[in-house]
Amino acid sequence: MQEKEFVTHRNPDSKYEGLITYGNRDIEVPKNALISITLGDKFPVWKTIVNGIVSQFVMKQMKKSPRLLYAEMKGNVKEGYGLTMTVWEPKSMKQFRDNGAHKFAMRFFSWVFYGGKTHAYFLSYKYNGSIPTSDEAYDLVKEYGRFYDGGKLIRHSRPPIFNE
Numbered sequence: 001m002q003e004k005e006f007v008t009h010r011n012p013d014s015k016y017e018g019l020i021t022y023g024n025r026d027i028e029v030p031k032n033a034l035i036s037i038t039l040g041d042k043f044p045v046w047k048t049i050v051n052g053i054v055s056q057f058v059m060k061q062m063k064k065s066p067r068l069l070y071a072e073m074k075g076n077v078k079e080g081y082g083l084t085m086t087v088w089e090p091k092s093m094k095q096f097r098d099n100g101a102h103k104f105a106m107r108f109f110s111w112v113f114y115g116g117k118t119h120a121y122f123l124s125y126k127y128n129g130s131i132p133t134s135d136e137a138y139d140l141v142k143e144y145g146r147f148y149d150g151g152k153l154i155r156h157s158r159p160p161i162f163n164e
Helices: 043-061 093-095 102-110 111-116 134-144
Strands: 005-009 017-022 034-040 068-076 081-088 119-126 147-151 152-155
Touching: 005 081, 005 119, 017 043, 034 134, 043 068, 043 081, 081 093, 081 134
Parallel strands: none
Antiparallel strands: 005 017, 017 068, 034 081, 034 119, 068 081, 119 147, 147 152
């Protein structure tokens, strides 16, 4: 098995946008795997930068998580968003979420996601046969994810509907 590594993909059309992948999306995914998508949106520039810095610490924790199968992180400083999509072996995401750098980030940097006029979206669902691209993940979490506007819960998440 090849060791997973982070790869940065630059957008030649935008100096403000970046995509980082971890692992290979063309992998065999267990039937009960979990896909988790988090999106922070409508960030002012300084919150986008803080989110990016905090994400660096969480990425170090990702490297120590053998049950993380694949991840994509996409952000745009100008548009003010940061998206993370992860694919996990069954029943393993909670251990990551509730410990280490991720736990610290949730506890001490929640104001980045919930303060001011920011929008936060969260969605987790069982693997359905394909891993979405970061653009598809963005659309999925916006349509089906739990949604907070300035820290106020507006909508609960619901399972995505996929056309077979």
